[in-house]
Amino acid sequence: MSDPAPTGITIEQALGQASAHWNAGQADQAERLCQHVLAIWPGQSDAHHLLGLMAHAYGNLDNAIDHLRRASQAPRVQAIYLSNLGEMCRQKGLLVEAEEAARRAVTMDATMVAGWNNLGIILQEEGKLDDSLSCLERVVSLQPNYAEAHNNLGNTLKRLGRLDQARWHYARALELAPGYAEALSNMSHLLNDLGDLDQAMTFARRAIDANPRLSDAYINAAAVEVARDRYTEALRWIDALLSFAPLHVGALGVRATALRQLGRLEEALAEARRAAAAAPNDGEIQNISGEVLQAQNKLPEALAAFDRAALSTGFAPEKALVNRGIALMEQGHKGDAEVVFENILAHNPRSVPAWFNFADLHRFRPGDPRITAMEALLAPGGIEGRADRTALHFALGKAWLDVGNPERAFAHLDDGNRRKRASFSYDATATDRWIDEIIAAFPAERFQHPRAGISGSDLAVFVVGMPRSGTTLVEQILASHPDIFGAGEMSALQVAVNTAGLYPASAAKFSVEEEAALGAQYLEAIRPLALQHRRVVDKMPSNFLFAGLIHRILPDARIIHVRRDPVDTCLSCYTKLFTREQQFAYDQTELGRFYRSYDRLLDHWRTVLPADRFIEVRYEDIVGDIERQSRRMLAFCGLDWDPACLDFHHTARIIRTASLNQVRQPLHADSIGRWRPYAQYLAPLLDALGISAAPAVETIVSDVPKVRAKRGPRLVAG
Structure with missing residues (x-):
């Protein structure tokens, strides 16, 4: 039987002993001491914070967030508590609350590297990429040899389409920490976008060797196989991930996508529904569900899923709008689809999927400023991703054919075809x-x-x-x-x-x-x-x-x-x-x-x-x-x-x-x-x-x- 909580010690002593027990791996003793403190002082922030860290370590994210919220209600809360609350809310997908907590943290302590790092990641996931970039550049300036900061900065730069800069920061992170599994996995993802599939797979395997339970590495390995149109092989990577994380939402989503590509639609829908049940507010999963339903010709249900995705945060809303536009195209509602793509471009003129589909619908005339806008995306500082640049070349080829300039049209078509041809092996x-x-x-x-x-x-x-x-x-x-x-x-x-x-x-x-x-x-x-x-x-x-x-x-x-x-x-x-x-x-x-x-x-x-x-x-x-x-x-x-x-x-x-x-x-x-x-x-x-x-x-x-x-x-x- 465990010893009862000690008596005759001060709150400060109890908290000190609790921290010592936790650091020594003695979770039961640490928890008893924290509960002893809370019995005397129910709102004590240090005890709630430590209990939150313990709950998080044991996978109870809801309980962890509850304790961190209580800790953050104290009048003189420490900035690090707010920062940790922001990170846990991010992991739960509560991005609005996460940003609010993280901003409070860096306002209280502008020198806190971890706080700026957490805020940068939260803003990245919200799709507020310029703000994220500013935060993470501040982290790197405060601590230049912080490998995690270089990795996170690489992620934001990648989402901004600045792939060469992203690659430099991933490489820098790996110079500082050669076995850094997350950076290895992210480099795999980047190389996939650049069309270097063999190297992308090499980095994914290295990431898995470094951390066999890093879920993103398996997903990135599967993404390489998807890029090769080898969906059965992609499923093998995902099944390996699901063997130790059976309810991993991202893995279930990728599995649903691969099954859809293989024509196994009922299985795909079952996986998408499992993922949606586990994470009903995940916009990416709602998009995947909608795509499967769309493939089954269940258009009202598909559109409802896209609408749910459009209400989420991050990058899922834009993808949902593109999916809605494509669904309207497939039903023959050309004018409505064109309006959808124009609205996307009004808010995000760098959206290549919107440009690509809009170009297919639209009849271009000489002097159309949209052609100039697409050309600008291929200029230095524009879009760098291989697949996106390929799509832009095809869109511009169609546009220049529309306006009667075959020389410029075939310059783009030849470039687009060369890029696409270089992405696979064909004999x-x-x-x-x-x-x-x-x-x-x-x-x-x-x-x-x-x-x-x-x-x-x-x-x-x-x-x-x-x-x-x-x-x-x-x-x-x-x-x-x-x-x-x-x-x-x-x-x-x-x-x-x-x-x-x-x-x-x-x-x-x-x-x-x-x-x-x-x-x-x-x-x-x-x-x-x-x-x-x-x-x-x-x-x-x-x-x-x-x-x-x-x-x-x-x-x-x-x-x-x-x-x-x-x-x-x-x-x-x-x-x-x-x-x-x-x-x-x-x-x-x-x-x-x-x-x-x-x-x-x-x-x-x-x-x-x-x-x-x-x-x-x-x-x-x-x-x-x-x-x-x-x-x-x-x-x-x-x-x-x-x-x-x-x-x-x-x-x-x-x-x-x-x-x-x-x-x-x-x-x-x-x-x-x-x-x-x-x-x-x-x-x-x-x-x-x-x-x-x-x-x-x-x-x-x-x-x-x-x-x-x-x-x-x-x-x-x-």
Whole structure:
């Protein structure tokens, strides 16, 4: 049994002994002495402060804050108590109270380095970056060899976009303290932003080695894998973190994001809800929840989550407004979305996500001051982050094309594409071989073998083709029919294929039973979407890679291949920074080479797939006679004609592709032969495609020459 609290000692002696016991690791004795003091003097600030520190050390943040609040109510409270209250409130997310306490602390003692440091961190998290910078620069001036201050100053500079300066301060922190895990982790985060992914991963691993329980290091390692589009690997880092911190809010948020990218939306929503339950006022978690709900087409719930995020502090409100603008774009509310982005830019003219989305919506005119504003962000002292600079180059490329200055447009597009291409590894030769392997895995004789007997596979309609070839337009036309649901770009087929093994080697060996299981798995994913509809359109363009497998696993599914002039298609790809990774698209030679591989594969599908399950539609033919081509596609899908298909641009539905703004407009021929005025900027692409830049009327809707003769008869089938 523990000894009772001592008697016959003064309050000063009891507090001195309590501090000694706490410093010696004897928490029980320290707590008894503090409670003894409070029994005599209920508001004694020193006892409350020490109990608060003890509660914090044992993970009871609410109890710690309660004690620090009581300590801070004393008439002659010490400045350090207020500073500690500010730090604990920051950890709890109570940033307004945290700032108030921290400011009181430095007002009382302007020489207190820890106080200015705490205030600088609080202001940083509130998004008050200039004030944060001033505080942390003061800390460094007061104590130049304070490694933590250099680390914190680096964080503020990074958020201000001053990446070179941030890097210097992280490096200085590591000079002063080579094993400083937090600085190692922050350097990883910075290097990720700069596009140096290998070094970013090295620093994340070093941080974990220095402190195996540093949560941010695991999150930054996962962020590197996300930057590489390796979401499964990102989940491994997050799961390692959750193994010792199962309710870590940031980890749950990253896990939800990775699962969303993998198309595992129900799991993603479950993780987002776990995080939101643990931290209901965390704006970043509300944004992540909204993004998952948005991916599930639950727009009212998504917008409500974004609204909650907008009421939080720090950087989450700006992100919430950007997300709201994107949601409005996807629903076709172009004007409302443009207003949202303009409002963001009025308050934060350095918001690259707002500029990028605004540029996609806006039609620029000569002399538009917004172009000058974006150009300024690329000048010295402007935006330094790799991804942000890349996005600005694409936005400016579009703007200069709008105003009719292709020279300046392609200077930006070439720079943006180079930057994007440098951020990942892509092997064009390996891709060519992979296409050959797909062709070899599906020889003509394979389609003579018995197929999977899947009931209801006529529910599925696949719209495939190169990105920017007109697949979104075709889906929008079909989805305007009352019996067709347009599901957008679904990942369900790719997920099913990936779970079955390495494609195409695994697919070449599938038994009929395995094919049937894959088909059933896919239908299970799309049936909930169908409701009263007879057909569900899956418009993932890259499903052209699986056309032969689709016919094996879903014998009654229809495949519509959309074709467009190859140079127009590739130019349109080259001018877009894709949300989904299209790694072949950011170098003109690689882009042309990929197009020819795609073309070779479609030659094969055209030869081996039956005309009642596979047809091709030209974008140019749709523009020339939309009714004829729409009737043809509906007949192919086994449906009667409906004139609503001609008014596709009025159809209210969510669209999430790079063409979401164009497809809301009536058809016009402006995009046919679009590439010819820009031929001088497309020499590597034209060389790779084997197409001459010389004017030729008959080639305005040309194909790659080697296959032109093959395509004519099949295009009028169906």
